[in-house]
Amino acid sequence: MPCHLARQEFPGPHFRAFVSLCAFAGLRLGEAAALRLSDIDFLRRQITVSRQMRPGAAKGSYEVAAPKYGSERIVYAADELLELMNTHLGEIGTFGELGYLFPGKPGEPPTRGQVGYWWAKARTAASVDGVRLHDLRHFYASGLIANGCDVVTVQQALGHAKATTTLNTYSHLWPTAEDKTRAAVGAIARTALAAAADSVRTADLEITTA
Numbered sequence: 284m285p286c287h288l289a290r291q292e293f294p295g296p297h298f299r300a301f302v303s304l305c306a307f308a309g310l311r312l313g314e315a316a317a318l319r320l321s322d323i324d325f326l327r328r329q330i331t332v333s334r335q336m337r338p339g340a341a342k343g344s345y346e347v348a349a350p351k352y353g354s355e356r357i358v359y360a361a362d363e364l365l366e367l368m369n370t371h372l373g374e375i376g377t378f379g380e381l382g383y384l385f386p387g388k389p390g391e392p393p394t395r396g397q398v399g400y401w402w403a404k405a406r407t408a409a410s411v412d413g414v415r416l417h418d419l420r421h422f423y424a425s426g427l428i429a430n431g432c433d434v435v436t437v438q439q440a441l442g443h444a445k446a447t448t449t450l451n452t453y454s455h456l457w458p459t460a461e462d463k464t465r466a467a468v469g470a471i472a473r474t475a476l477a478a479a480a481d482s483v484r485t486a487d488l489e490i491t492t493a
Contacts, residue, residue: 298401300371301385304330305416307364309423309441312416313337314391317347320372320382330358332442336392345394354442420453424449428456 304315313335322331339346347357360368368384375382379390387393393401402416420441427437434457438449458466468488 292464297375300367301377301398301401302405302419303364303367305419306422307432308358308360309420310358311335311351311420312395314350316385316387316394316398316432318384318392320377320384323360323365323368325369328360328362328365330360330385332356332358336387338395342465345391347392350442352442352444356439356442356443358440424453425456429455 304310316336317334362397378386
């Protein structure tokens with residue numbers, strides 16, 4: 284289902300899907316740019332990352348190639364992200380014979396320069412300064428960690444070749460032994476104090492009704 288959009292129509296609802304892939308699936312700029320309809324499995328709720336748009340050998344040229352550091356992977360997509368992608372496909376469609384999700388030159392995905400232009404326009408519209416598109420990938424990783432995902436899970440989700448890469452970048456976000464001790468004792472204390480409060484209320488009720 285081909286669709287053609289003028290450059291000036293971005294950013295807007297059309298760019299929302301691109302930003303969502305970076306923020307809620309952790310895709311790099313080039314990976315999101317090279318995504319095709321065939322990479323999204325709505326039934327299994329997963330996105331396959333198998334290519335990226337990157338600068339070519341000649342100055343000013345671009346090429347579609349495998350992701351950096353061999354980081355091909357399966358991203359387990361949230362239902363909310365899949366709904367956004369479904370809306371994007373319904374409203375915008377795909378581009379070229381290969382079914383790219385975002386427009387570049389005829390039959391090609393967008394370049395880093397094009398995406399940078401859209402991102403700059405989006406930041407201006409949102410009155411946000413100093414935020415890189417790549418920061419959305421960090422947002423994704425920090426969200427996984429905050430919700431209890433372990434190092435290996437985060438490594439695989441981000442496509443890092445080694446767990447040490449993940450740890451070197453995000454180790455400060457995982458709770459320390461001290462944090463875990465405080466959280467455990469806090470849970471124990473809340474349970475004990477709640478039980479004590481219930482005992483006092485029960486005793487007061489018995490005295491009142493005696």
